[in-house]
Amino acid sequence: MRIAIVGYGRMGRLIEEIALDRGHQVVSRIDPQAPGADFPIVNPQALEDVEGVIEFGLPEGMIENAQVYTEQNLLVVLGTTGWDGLKEKLFSLYEAGGALLYGSNFSVGANLLFALTKQAAHLIENIHEYDIMVHEYHHRHKKDSPSGTALSIAQVILENLSRKTELQTEALTHRAIRDEELHVSSTRGGAVPGTHTITLDSEADTIALTHTARSRKGFALGAVLGLEWLKNKPGVFHADQFFKDYLGL
Ligand SMILES: NC(=O)C1=CN([C@@H]2O[C@H](COP(=O)(O)OP(=O)(O)OC[C@H]3O[C@@H](n4cnc5c(N)ncnc54)[C@H](O)[C@@H]3O)[C@@H](O)[C@H]2O)C=CC1
Numbered sequence: 721m722r723i724a725i726v727g728y729g730r731m732g733r734l735i736e737e738i739a740l741d742r743g744h745q746v747v748s749r750i751d752p753q754a755p756g757a758d759f760p761i762v763n764p765q766a767l768e769d770v771e772g773v774i775e776f777g778l779p780e781g782m783i784e785n786a787q788v789y790t791e792q793n794l795l796v797v798l799g800t801t802g803w804d805g806l807k808e809k810l811f812s813l814y815e816a817g818g819a820l821l822y823g824s825n826f827s828v829g830a831n832l833l834f835a836l837t838k839q840a841a842h843l844i845e846n847i848h849e850y851d852i853m854v855h856e857y858h859h860r861h862k863k864d865s866p867s868g869t870a871l872s873i874a875q876v877i878l879e880n881l882s883r884k885t886e887l888q889t890e891a892l893t894h895r896a897i898r899d900e901e902l903h904v905s906s907t908r909g910g911a912v913p914g915t916h917t918i919t920l921d922s923e924a925d926t927i928a929l930t931h932t933a934r935s936r937k938g939f940a941l942g943a944v945l946g947l948e949w950l951k952n953k954p955g956v957f958h959a960d961q962f963f964k965d966y967l968g969l
């Protein structure tokens with residue numbers, strides 16, 4: 721496929737390597753400031769002859785980019801996180817054309833973790849002595865907190881464990897956590913590519929489910945495979961739908 725990479729940062733550069741390894745052509749690299757980019761902004765000229773786009777950038781500018789993609793009927797994989805408030809606007813653009821696959825984490829391991837989290841939540845539905853909480857670690861450059869993956873994990877728990885009804889992402893410096901609150905906390909520092917832990921805790925013991933990314937390769941490979949999957953599928957798809965097909969989850 722003839723691909724454009726939008727956001728030529730840590731993820732964009734790795735996605736290029738993997739796309740080339742899988743026989744794709746990277747015909748355009750678009751980024752306002754990254755060294756090696758061909759174009760600073762997304763416009764029809766930067767997307768000439770492009771069939772598919774993989775965007776791992778920032779929420780700022782995402783909607784303007786999507787306007788150009790949908791006008792050109794492109795296949796788009798969106799890995800950027802931290803844009804929950806833009807969902808409605810973004811999805812409505814794809815009614816005009818093109819196809820979108822979006823997700824907070826394109827690695828196989830994290831998608832297995834989502835499935836394990838769902839099972840864990842079901843298992844403790846009637847075992848009230850176990851509480852559940854989420855923690856994530858990421859490198860010092862990360863701009864959004866909590867991570868998109870942690871928010872996806874939280875959503876799985878809120879949907880599958882009836883006693884947790886509220887997401888709590890604050891530090892809680894002046895009061896105790898309430899039973900119905902699900903605490904999601906974040907730590908930033910160093911070079912950590914991404915670590916997410918779901919802890920089930922009781923008076924007797926602790927059970928921890930942890931996904932530790934060893935590098936960004938798993939995310940990048942999933943994004944390229946996702947773009948291949950999106951061919952001939954108009955509309956808006958969550959990464960769950962791709963992983964359901966790919967892994968039989
Ligand atoms: N869904 C997933 O599997 C994963 C998602 N991510 C997310 O991907 C995003 C990027 O992560 P990194 O590559 O580590 O960040 P980065 O900071 O290394 O790269 C982002 C690049 O996007 C560029 N950019 C910003 N706005 C843009 C725009 N409107 N058009 C084109 N380029 C633009 C920046 O100049 C920068 O070079 C973050 O939101 C991160 O959370 C990261 C890893 C995996």
Ligand SMILES: O=C(O)C1=N[C@H](C(=O)O)C[C@H](O)C1
Pocket residue numbers: 801824825858862863866867868869870913914915
């Ligand atoms: O910014 C990152 O690096 C990552 N972002 C994604 C997230 O917010 O969940 C995925 C991964 O954890 C790496």
